[in-house]
Amino acid sequence: MIGNTRIGPSARCQGLRPKDFEFDGQGPLYEQLARALKRAIIDGRFSPGRPLPPTRSLAKTLNLSRNTVLGAYELLCAEALATTRGRAGTWVASDVQAALPAGSASSIAAPSRYAARTRRLPAPTLGARKPPTRLDLHYGEPVTDPRLFHSWRRKLAAAALQAGPRYPDPVGFRPLRRAISERVARRRGIVCTEEDILIVAGTQQAVTLAARVILDEGDPVVIEDPSYQYVADTLTAHGADLKFVATDEHGLMTSEVQAHAARMICVTPSHQFPSGSILSLERRLELLKIASSHGSWILEDDYDSEFQYQGRPLPALRSLDLGDRVIYIGSFSKTLFPSVRLGYVVCPAGLRADLCAAKRMDDLGSPAIEQAALAAFIQSGQFAKHLRATVTELRRRRDVLIEGLRRHAGAHIEIQGAQSGVHLVVWLPRLTFAQLDRLIELAGERDLGLYPIHPSYRVRPPHPGLLVGYAGQTSPALKTAAALFGECLESLHAETRKSLS
Ligand SMILES: Cc1ncc(COP(=O)(O)O)c(C=O)c1O
Numbered sequence: 001m002i003g004n005t006r007i008g009p010s011a012r013c014q015g016l017r018p019k020d021f022e023f024d025g026q027g028p029l030y031e032q033l034a035r036a037l038k039r040a041i042i043d044g045r046f047s048p049g050r051p052l053p054p055t056r057s058l059a060k061t062l063n064l065s066r067n068t069v070l071g072a073y074e075l076l077c078a079e080a081l082a083t084t085r086g087r088a089g090t091w092v093a094s095d096v097q098a099a100l101p102a103g104s105a106s107s108i109a110a111p112s113r114y115a116a117r118t119r120r121l122p123a124p125t126l127g128a129r130k131p132p133t134r135l136d137l138h139y140g141e142p143v144t145d146p147r148l149f150h151s152w153r154r155k156l157a158a159a160a161l162q163a164g165p166r167y168p169d170p171v172g173f174r175p176l177r178r179a180i181s182e183r184v185a186r187r188r189g190i191v192c193t194e195e196d197i198l199i200v201a202g203t204q205q206a207v208t209l210a211a212r213v214i215l216d217e218g219d220p221v222v223i224e225d226p227s228y229q230y231v232a233d234t235l236t237a238h239g240a241d242l243k244f245v246a247t248d249e250h251g252l253m254t255s256e257v258q259a260h261a262a263r264m265i266c267v268t269p270s271h272q273f274p275s276g277s278i279l280s281l282e283r284r285l286e287l288l289k290i291a292s293s294h295g296s297w298i299l300e301d302d303y304d305s306e307f308q309y310q311g312r313p314l315p316a317l318r319s320l321d322l323g324d325r326v327i328y329i330g331s332f333s334k335t336l337f338p339s340v341r342l343g344y345v346v347c348p349a350g351l352r353a354d355l356c357a358a359k360r361m362d363d364l365g366s367p368a369i370e371q372a373a374l375a376a377f378i379q380s381g382q383f384a385k386h387l388r389a390t391v392t393e394l395r396r397r398r399d400v401l402i403e404g405l406r407r408h409a410g411a412h413i414e415i416q417g418a419q420s421g422v423h424l425v426v427w428l429p430r431l432t433f434a435q436l437d438r439l440i441e442l443a444g445e446r447d448l449g450l451y452p453i454h455p456s457y458r459v460r461p462p463h464p465g466l467l468v469g470y471a472g473q474t475s476p477a478l479k480t481a482a483a484l485f486g487e488c489l490e491s492l493h494a495e496t497r498k499s500l501s
Pocket of ligand 1: 228332333
C-alpha cells in the first residue's frame with residue numbers, strides 16, 4: 001500500500017516491480033514517489049544519463065495517477081537529479097553525483113530523530129531552479145538597485161568602525177531594535193517598544209526559535225495550505241504534527257482551525273503565501289479568539305506587506321492581539337535583499353525571555369556590523385526612500401507584466417494575488433497538469449523560466465497555475481516574457497489540436 005493506494009500486483013515496468021519502490025507514508029504521493037526514486041538513483045538502480053521509466057508505464061506499475069508520476073519527476077528535475085528531454089522523456093542527470101548532497105550516497109543510519117525527519121523532507125521547490133533562463137520568473141529574486149548597494153557599502157564601512165570587535169548583544173543592536181519598534185508602530189499598527197524586539201537571521205531563524213520554545217515532538221501545528229515550504233519543513237524537522245488547513249479568497253479557513261487544538265498556528269495574513277489572498281478582518285478576530293481559547297500561539301509571517309499597490313494594507317494581526325498570543329515576524333529579505341539575513345520578532349511578553357534565551361543559545365547574536373549599518377540606514381531616512389523607490393519600480397513591473405499577460409493570454413488565464421508583494425499567481429483553468437508541464441517545457445526552450453504553484457499545495461488545486469515572481473526582471477524584460485508566454489500557450493494549443501486530429 002502507498003498511503004491509501006494499492007499497488008497493482010502484476011504490473012511490470014522496465015523490469016521494475018512495485019516492491020522496488022519504498023514509500024515512506026509522509027506527505028503527498030508525488031513527494032513520496034520522488035523520494036523513492038531519489039533513493040533508487042542514490043542506490044544506483046537508475047544510472048546517470050539513463051532514462052527514467054516512461055510516466056504512463058510507471059503510473060500503471062504502481063497503480064498511481066500519471067499526474068502523481070509527473071509531479072515526482074518534476075521534483076527530481078527541480079533538484080537537478082533528472083532532466084526532461086521533451087518527448088524523449090525524463091532522464092537521470094548525467095552529473096547526478098554533483099546534485100546529491102554530500103554524504104547522501106552513504107548508508108549511515110540517521111544519527112537522531114531530527115536527522116531522520118530532515119532526511120525525509122521533500123526537495124525544496126522554491127529554492128531549486130532548473131538551469132537558469134534569461135527571462136526567469138522565479139519567486140524570491142530581489143530587485144537589484146545599484147544605488148542601494150552604493151549606500152549599503154558606505155553604511156557598512158562606517159558601521160565597522162562603530163560596532164567594534166566584541167560579541168554583539170544577543171537580542172540585537174539596541175538602536176536597530178528601537179528603529180524597528182518605531183517603524184512597526186507606524187506602518188503596521190503594532191504597539192511595542194525596543195524591549196519587545198528580537199533581531200534574528202531572517203524569518204527562518206525566527207521560526208526555528210519559536211518551534212524550539214513552543215513545541216515538543218508531536219505537538220499539533222496548523223499551517224496554511226498552500227504554504228511556504230521552508231516554514232513547513234522547519235516545523236516537520238522539529239517533529240511537529242502539521243495540520244494543513246485550506247485557504248480561500250479570504251485567507252485561512254478559520255472555521256477548520258478550531259478542531260485541531262493546535263499549539264501553534266502559522267499564517268501569512270497580509271498576503272497569503274503563495275495564493276495571495278488577504279485574511280479578512282472577521283477571520284482575524286476569529287483566529288485570535290481560537291488562539292486565546294486553546295492557548296495557541298500564532299506565528300504571523302508578514303513577509304511582504306511593505307509592497308502595497310492598492311491603498312494601505314490592513315494593520316498586522318498582532319495589532320489586534322489583546323491576548324498576547326501573536327509572534328510577529330518581519331524580514332529584510334524583500335525590503336533590502338535576502339543575503340543580508342536579518343529579520344526581527346515582535347515577541348509576545350509571555351515568550352520574550354524564552355525567545356531571547358533560544359537566540360542566545362543559537363548564535364550569541366546576529367552580526368554586529370550589519371545590524372549597525374541597518375540601524376543607520378533606517379535612521380538616516382535612506383531605508384524609507386529606498387522603499388518608496390522600490391514600490392514605484394515594482395508597481396511598474398507588476399503593471400507591465402499584468403498588461404502583457406492580459407494582452408497575450410487574457411482568454412486563458414486568471415490572475416490572482418497581485419495587489420501586493422513581489423509575485424502573482426497565474427491560474428490556467430483550461431489546462432491539465434500534464435499540459436502545464438509541457439507549457440513550462442516550451443517556455444524553457446524559449447529561455448523563459450516558469451514555475452508551477454502546485455508544489456506549494458498539500459491538496460492539489462483544481463487547476464494548474466504558475467507562481468510568477470517579477471522582482472528580478474526589468475519592465476522591458478517582463479514585456480517580452482509576457483509575449484513569449486502567449487506564444488508558448490499558442491504552441492501548446494497547436495500541439496493539442498494536432499494530437500487530436
Ligand atoms: C512566505 C515567506 N516568508 C518569509 C520569507 C523570508 O524569509 P527569510 O527572512 O528567512 O529570508 C519569504 C521569502 O521569500 C517568504 O516567501
